[in-house]
Amino acid sequence: MYGRGLRTLSIATVIATVAAFGLIFFYAPNDADQGFIQKIFYVHVPLAIVALGGFVAGGIMAIRYLRSGDRSWDLRSYVAIHLSVILGLGVLVTGAIWAKASWGHWWVWNEPTLVSFLIIFLLYACYQPLRFSIEDPERQARYAAVFAIVAGAFVPLNFAAVRMAEAFTHPRVLSTTGGNLPGEMRLTFLISLLAMTLLFITLWKLELTAKHAREQLKRLRRKLEPAT
């Protein structure tokens, strides 16, 4: 049910990822200012965009769950948020490395995007503890969905608040004009973003398939047991 198209998707992901890394290392020019370290941008920013997108998608799937009462939407929402938390850890680590290399500190407080991302990451890190401290599965799904919706609405508010409070030091590459990236860098960035999105979707589908298969297996075992 969930596994359909997984193979094509995996192949597309491999191609896109290889292409992205090829472009990053051999095609995109070194940054005049920051040099080679700037290339972490092609991992860091797509990771962050995909993680935030995953959080918001988790919230939308949670709305669909509450609307329809279909448990498969709850599973989708749970897997999306779970994966995004893992990617979020990657965002914080790559962000810290980049900050150390270009600003000289592992952590920079007057850096709104980094700080907002940490707050959002901390909030979503509570998703699992909340979910698994509720025993009744139906109630677990409902409460997790409510949390996902509240947190999804919180994401833009939090970004606005932190940005209002701090000076603008972040390289705002995706501002209104679509950034001031030269063409080669933009192409590399877009391919990296595509690769990261495909990777997320593939992992998401894979996890869904695995969870579904495990549940089916459990059901089949239960059927067999009285016979033996």
Add this chain to the structure above:
Amino acid sequence: MIATAWTILRKDLAIELRTRESVPAMALFSVSVFILFHFGSGRDTLTGDLASGVLWMTLLLATVLGVNRLFVADREQGGIDGMLLAPIDRTSIFLAKAAALLLYLLLLEVVALPAFALLLLGTSLLDALPELLAIVLLADIGLACVGALVAALAAETRARDLIVPLLLLPLVVPVVIAAGSATEPLFSTAAAPQELARWLGFLGLYDMVFLLLSVAIFDYLLED
């Protein structure tokens, strides 16, 4: 719906008036935290950003106490089941709980603000009072909405005393940013740029978003 909410609120206030659990605890706690901050920072008076930071941190930590207690009586005595059995709109439960929390917070501030002025504040509280009241009121509405929502979320979990601060603190970071930045110039001795309207606007936006969101999804929290 408003009438039902009013009834539930009166019930909560009657319980609070007889047991005197939440508000005195929150007020005492806030004074203790002021004393801790005095020794922790090693200063007799605070001004500017330090003063506003200490004030809002303390109010926030006291809020966590209130949120933790919000559904305790209902859960222990079966009040939740009673309310769920009654043919009432679930939203009225949320409105009553948020209003109760808002009242607790305002009562807390009646104690905490003078105590803060007396113990730690280096500038005059009276001069800052009109603006400060506006900030406090808007911030309290936001805290009350989020607090009631988090209390309901955590009420049915196993580790609710842990879940409440873990969920509440990241969610109210925007309130602290806005209220803290708005309070800072009021407490500083030097003339600081006033950006009060901007921060009040943001607090109002935050209140609106979480009020509407809570009203929209509270139905799903208490449903069995």
